[in-house]
Amino acid sequence: MDTILKPLLRDVPDFPRPGILFKDITPLLANPSVRQKVVDSIALHFRSQQIEAVAAVEARGFIFGTLIAQELDLPFIPIRKAGKLPSKKITEHYSLEYGDAAIEMHVDALQPGTRVLLHDDLLATGGTASAAGNMIQKLRGIVAGYSFVINLSFLPGNSLLKEKFGVEPHFLVSF
Amino acid sequence: MDTILKPLLRDVPDFPRPGILFKDITPLLANPSVRQKVVDSIALHFRSQQIEAVAAVEARGFIFGTLIAQELDLPFIPIRKAGKLPSKKITEHYSLEYGDAAIEMHVDALQPGTRVLLHDDLLATGGTASAAGNMIQKLRGIVAGYSFVINLSFLPGNSLLKEKFGVEPHFLVSF
Numbered sequence: 148m149d150t151i152l153k154p155l156l157r158d159v160p161d162f163p164r165p166g167i168l169f170k171d172i173t174p175l176l177a178n179p180s181v182r183q184k185v186v187d188s189i190a191l192h193f194r195s196q197q198i199e200a201v202a203a204v205e206a207r208g209f210i211f212g213t214l215i216a217q218e219l220d221l222p223f224i225p226i227r228k229a230g231k232l233p234s235k236k237i238t239e240h241y242s243l244e245y246g247d248a249a250i251e252m253h254v255d256a257l258q259p260g261t262r263v264l265l266h267d268d269l270l271a272t273g274g275t276a277s278a279a280g281n282m283i284q285k286l287r288g289i290v291a292g293y294s295f296v297i298n299l300s301f302l303p304g305n306s307l308l309k310e311k312f313g314v315e316p317h318f319l320v321s322f
Numbered sequence: 323m324d325t326i327l328k329p330l331l332r333d334v335p336d337f338p339r340p341g342i343l344f345k346d347i348t349p350l351l352a353n354p355s356v357r358q359k360v361v362d363s364i365a366l367h368f369r370s371q372q373i374e375a376v377a378a379v380e381a382r383g384f385i386f387g388t389l390i391a392q393e394l395d396l397p398f399i400p401i402r403k404a405g406k407l408p409s410k411k412i413t414e415h416y417s418l419e420y421g422d423a424a425i426e427m428h429v430d431a432l433q434p435g436t437r438v439l440l441h442d443d444l445l446a447t448g449g450t451a452s453a454a455g456n457m458i459q460k461l462r463g464i465v466a467g468y469s470f471v472i473n474l475s476f477l478p479g480n481s482l483l484k485e486k487f488g489v490e491p492h493f494l495v496s497f
Binding site for chain 1: 332346354380386400407
């Protein structure tokens with residue numbers, strides 16, 4: 148995927164803060180055929196793994212998360228920032244580089260034992276992905292896989308998720 | 323669509339504020355076959371209308387917005403809350419019932435003359451949808467259609483969009 152995907156990921160220096168090189172996926176979103184190849188490739192990887200639901204964290208995770216759920220014909224579980232989900236929910240607090248964050252899931256989003264694929268567009272420190280995995284487990288679901296479009300290999304997200312959840316995170320390109 | 327869709331829209335009273343009856347789409351998202359029917363129905367309606375890109379406002383708009391873009395094989399343009407998009411962008415400020423909000427688009431998200439379908443899950447006052455339409459026009463794009471899963475007919479969104487943009491908003495269910 149490297150040769151077709153990397154030209155559609157735009158580097159934006161110093162966003163959101165000085166010193167950060169942001170990977171902008173909007174050129175990829177503007178290209179329907181490569182976008183479909185991304186979905187096909189992720190779906191192919193997980194098709195044999197008895198996934199029963201796809202979950203993703205707002206907002207960017209929703210984009211490929213829903214497309215993967217549709218391709219695999221599975222329920223989609225939205226994980227949202229605090230205060231957005233209307234019904235009965237659980238909350239997970241976690242630390243970011245600067246300050247704290249919280250994400251939420253509806254308690255009826257999955258049945259105990261459900262095998263969930265967690266998707267986000269980019270794996271960096273793994274903080275958000277790990278918090279999402281904790282919530283799946285608190286609802287007695289199974290973290291059956293992690294999928295990302297992009298992995299930042301100079302950050303510890305990949306090894307963190309492998310150690311905590313015992314699954315090998317899947318990604319299409321690595322920087 | 324009423325009979326298959328309405329049972330999957332959960333009423334949550336007093337969310338986000340007392341007196342508001344919130345329409346929760348998470349049961350619909352958990353149902354892949356009805357979710358696909360929603361996408362098919364919207365795509366069928368717009369297939370003959372020479373749409374060239376699908377745009378949606380985060381976060382809930384991304385869910386069916388990307389699915390519609392994929393079904394119609396078109397570019398997807400994410401419209402985001404202020405401060406989220408990394409590259410050169412325009413900002414549109416608008417009023418909510420309590421306070422103000424701002425949404426943004428990348429300036430290279432569309433070429434002048436591009437016919438854009440704007441999607442969101444719910445049409446209420448039309449404030450966000452109208453702000454999104456203003457941005458499309460500022461970038462010299464054409465607001466070729468508005469699509470919603472749900473219309474709240476006791477609020478003025480439908481007539482506002484029709485008057486401002488000269489298109490008949492399309493929705494699947496109305497309350």
